[in-house]
Amino acid sequence: MADLPHGFRVRLADDAHRCDDGRTLFGGSSGRLVHLRPAALRRIDDAGVLRVDDPTSARVARMLLDRGLAHPWWNGSRPSSTTGDVTVVVPVLDRPAALDRLLGGLPGTTVVVVDDGSTDPAAIVEVCRRRGARYVRHPERRGPAAARNTGLRVATTDVVAFVDSDVVLDAASLAALRRHLEDPGVALAAPRVLGLDEGRGVLARYEAARSSLDLGASPARVHPHGRVSYVPSAVLLARREALGDGFDESLEVAEDVDLVWRVARHHDVRYDPTVVVRHEHRTTARAWLSRKAFYGTGAALLAARHGEAVAPAVLAPWTAVLAGALLAQRRWSIPAAVAASAVAQVTLARRLRGSDHPHRAAAAVLGVALHATLTQTTALVVRHHWPVTAALVPFSRRARRVALAAAVLDGVLDHRRVRPDLDVLRYTALRRAEDLAYGAGLWRGCLRARSPRALLPVLRPRPAPPTTHPER
Structure with a gap:
């Protein structure tokens, strides 16, 4: 590199x-x-x-x-890089008012608007004329992936930024993302996506804290099974030469995750939460649940292209034993969990002989792995595999205890972590509703693909880091 x-x-x-x-x-x-x-x-x-x-x-x-x-790290300094070599590509389907709002924040920036079959193209043309953007039209709707690819082919600059029309973005944020490309190893960079402050309803407040587009307040190198494993295409800055043929136009969902993972095989992808953009989240119950289920259907499509990268959990052998023991709730569960942890502690300490305190260092590492294991196991119970949990609950007292503990513990801990403008009861209820919708979409996608690959955890020989499961 x-x-x-x-x-x-x-x-x-x-x-x-x-x-x-x-x-x-x-x-x-x-x-x-x-x-x-x-x-x-x-x-x-x-x-x-x-x-x-x-x-x-x-x-x-x-x-x-x-x-x-x-x-x-730039220590909060203003970006020295400019956006003169950036073309902003905006796929749009109707929404002239949202498009006008977006383009109003990008004066002097080269913009290509790709109209993907709007019913009133004249309104889109007028916005583009007034804001100085180039207009390209698909006579019929071909999907967001095709619209972005059309813009990519039209662009002549070295850098392209894909921006959805329902986003609020300014040139300063674009320049802040652009400086990530000062590292020649970086091909993609994405900001933190928060919601527009346009309402105080319960769903609006939940989405403000827990949107699928918001990947948290900590920067990350993006890769499968990393703490941030994907970034959405709501705003995605790209080195043009790294994109190849662009988005897979056969995908109606998860096309952005697919692109990110293909690029990440050969280049670095960066998530920068110090750059914040705003997005119009769905805040009506039907649209919100439908979108979560829609995201879930993408996992099977990703599994067909990327294999275990989409696995809902990544466990080391000792953490798999630990998780199995806790779920079993037998007399041998605690001894088995302690034994597995002890073996992992001794094994890792031997690998850390260069440390001043190998056993102390091993305990710290295993503590991180233990937290990841509990998080992933809880997600399997109440999110990815909830149909299995639901089938067992009527017939098993142990299953009922596991389901209740996982549902409550996950909600309470996540509420404490994200600190939403919601009480813990309503937050937990909405989190469970989101999990039900996403899990239903996940299973529907697997049944449609006739493959369980997106449902299967992966075993690896070393402790796994916490993961963010793709929802796009």
């Missing part, structure tokens, strides 16, 4: 844990563990910042970025 430019800075991730006086790092967005040599450690200041100014610092910065233990 090409070298980072001189002066480029990275900062250790907030979830990168340090021990052995900073020599050992683990966690981050990929759950990796590394030992730093003294020459590397000296280049990281007390704030966890490393500046690229020689070959050694460049190699260390690249290693930390690749392992998700550090992220690009």
